[in-house]
Amino acid sequence: MSDVWSAPHHPAPVDAVVTLPGSKSLTARALVLAALAEGPSRLVRPLRARDTDLMAGALRALGVRVDEDGADWLVSPGPLRGPVTVDAGLAGTVLRFLPPVAALADGPVTVDGDPRLRERPNAGLIAALRALGVEVDDGGRGRAPFTVRGTGRVRGGAVTVDASESSQIVSGLLLAAARFDGGVDLALSGGVPSMPHVEMTVTTLREHGVDVSTTDRGWRVARGPIAALDRVIEPDLSNAAPFLAAALVTGGRATVRDWPERTTQPGAQLDRLLSQMGAEVARTAEGGLRVAGRGTIGPLVADLGEVGELTPVLAALCALADGPSRLTGIAHLRGHETDRLQALDEVLTAVGARVRQLPDGLEIEPGPRRSARLDSYADHRMVMAAAVLGLAIDGVQVADPGAVTKTLPDFRERWAGLLGGHPGRTKTTPERASQGAPATEERNEGGVERGRIR
Numbered sequence: 001m002s003d004v005w006s007a008p009h010h011p012a013p014v015d016a017v018v019t020l021p022g023s024k025s026l027t028a029r030a031l032v033l034a035a036l037a038e039g040p041s042r043l044v045r046p047l048r049a050r051d052t053d054l055m056a057g058a059l060r061a062l063g064v065r066v067d068e069d070g071a072d073w074l075v076s077p078g079p080l081r082g083p084v085t086v087d088a089g090l091a092g093t094v095l096r097f098l099p100p101v102a103a104l105a106d107g108p109v110t111v112d113g114d115p116r117l118r119e120r121p122n123a124g125l126i127a128a129l130r131a132l133g134v135e136v137d138d139g140g141r142g143r144a145p146f147t148v149r150g151t152g153r154v155r156g157g158a159v160t161v162d163a164s165e166s167s168q169i170v171s172g173l174l175l176a177a178a179r180f181d182g183g184v185d186l187a188l189s190g191g192v193p194s195m196p197h198v199e200m201t202v203t204t205l206r207e208h209g210v211d212v213s214t215t216d217r218g219w220r221v222a223r224g225p226i227a228a229l230d231r232v233i234e235p236d237l238s239n240a241a242p243f244l245a246a247a248l249v250t251g252g253r254a255t256v257r258d259w260p261e262r263t264t265q266p267g268a269q270l271d272r273l274l275s276q277m278g279a280e281v282a283r284t285a286e287g288g289l290r291v292a293g294r295g296t297i298g299p300l301v302a303d304l305g306e307v308g309e310l311t312p313v314l315a316a317l318c319a320l321a322d323g324p325s326r327l328t329g330i331a332h333l334r335g336h337e338t339d340r341l342q343a344l345d346e347v348l349t350a351v352g353a354r355v356r357q358l359p360d361g362l363e364i365e366p367g368p369r370r371s372a373r374l375d376s377y378a379d380h381r382m383v384m385a386a387a388v389l390g391l392a393i394d395g396v397q398v399a400d401p402g403a404v405t406k407t408l409p410d411f412r413e414r415w416a417g418l419l420g421g422h423p424g425r426t427k428t429t430p431e432r433a434s435q436g437a438p439a440t441e442e443r444n445e446g447g448v449e450r451g452r453i454r
């Protein structure tokens with residue numbers, strides 16, 4: 001029996017300061033590089049959620065020690081071994097980052113996961129591993145489950161890669177490449193989505209002392225040692241999206257603390273995208289990002305190819321906007337946790353919008369709003385999108401909201417903290433927050449501090 005969440009209806013202005021847990025993408029990269037490094041590394045404030053716990057579990061299964069030290073993870077590399085079966089859950093990061101590591105193990109490693117993981121595209125990675133000298137049994141499917149027959153070493157060298165369905169295919173190969181005999185000289189056969197995530201991989205590798213260069217058609221990673229590195233994981237800026245969106249929907253304001261000055265996270269583009277939708281966006285003196293809504297939401301016409309994972313929340317905002325939106329460059333979202341273009345079409349249509357699917361995106365025209373019972377599609381970001389819709393539309397329910405544990409296990413508590421209520425309860429704030437006034441902060445539940453309403 002899946003449970004059903006009544007998303008809180010809260011048209012009154014929010015006024016909150018939010019502290020978010022670590023980035024999923026940075027935690028995954030830090031874990032993999034620490035596992036392949038020359039000595040032990042400490043991860044400070046890693047994300048503890050289903051995806052990153054699965055990554056830690058997969059590395060442990062291969063022989064890496066990942067110990068908890070308070071909220072930190074201490075990672076101590078060891079000889080990589082098989083035979084082992086790894087549970088990737090629904091995590092694209094485990095599906096695409098783990099197999100190149102598994103190729104360095106001295107025995108077979110089988111990768112499997114949730115039913116939907118078995119549908120997520122991975123042919124580009126499997127073909128590339130084979131071209132680099134690794135035997136992979138996938139029954140010709142190009143998807144999980146598959147077995148990487150590790151022999152303890154990988155030839156490496158030049159390879160042409162089809163990463164049109166996921167940037168994670170490139171990232172996975174680059175992350176392990178310094179441990180391959182010939183490194184890797186990776187050329188793309190076509191386009192790649194989510195390029196900032198590849199740049200995140202390159203930056204993270206360089207921080208570990210790996211020699212990475214860009215080439216005409218891709219990237220070259222030289223064989224060499226991977227330095228151990230203690231690092232603090234930045235907050236997850238993609239998971240900031242629903243909290244910042246709440247400011248637009250309610251005409252209130254939300255501040256996310258510790259917004260990095262410089263970052264490779266694509267979520268940093270929220271300042272530009274939310275400004276385009278009419279928000280006032282500013283850095284606070286304390287290093288946060290503050291978004292204030294003006295009471296109406298402008299439509300968005302944008303290519304989201306670089307920031308695909310922001311699409312569900314942005315699309316929810318588009319359904320509440322004062323004009324039609326057009327989101328493009330996101331064909332690859334059909335291979336995400338669910339077919340997100342289809343899921344968003346269904347959800348936004350259910351709450352009254354008119355939606356047209358494009359080959360690479362969505363057109364969304366707001367319509368008369370209506371309550372609806374929505375599905376989570378086992379997708380954390382669809383739960384967050386439904387939460388945003390629920391602020392403006394009374395009676396939004398979400399079946400199987402536990403999907404949100406993929407990257408933010410206590411999302412509902414945090415959401416309730418944002419609204420000053422309790423998970424799943426409706427509670428509205430009587431007065432409108434005075435915009436622009438500095439928030440006096442007091443501790444509230446779920447990592448959210450609530451500014452006093454003046």
Ligand SMILES: O=C(O)C1=C[C@@H](OP(=O)(O)O)[C@@H](O)[C@H](O)C1
Pocket residue numbers: 024025026028092093165166167168171193194197198308309332
């Ligand atoms: O490398 C990463 O950490 C990610 C890359 C992107 O994948 P795709 O390129 O498959 O969209 C992104 O959507 C995903 O959430 C995280």
Ligand SMILES: C=C(OP(=O)(O)O)C(=O)O
Pocket residue numbers: 090091092093308309336337381407
């Ligand atoms: C696409 C996403 O996840 P994954 O890493 O599983 O691909 C996402 O988090 O939006």
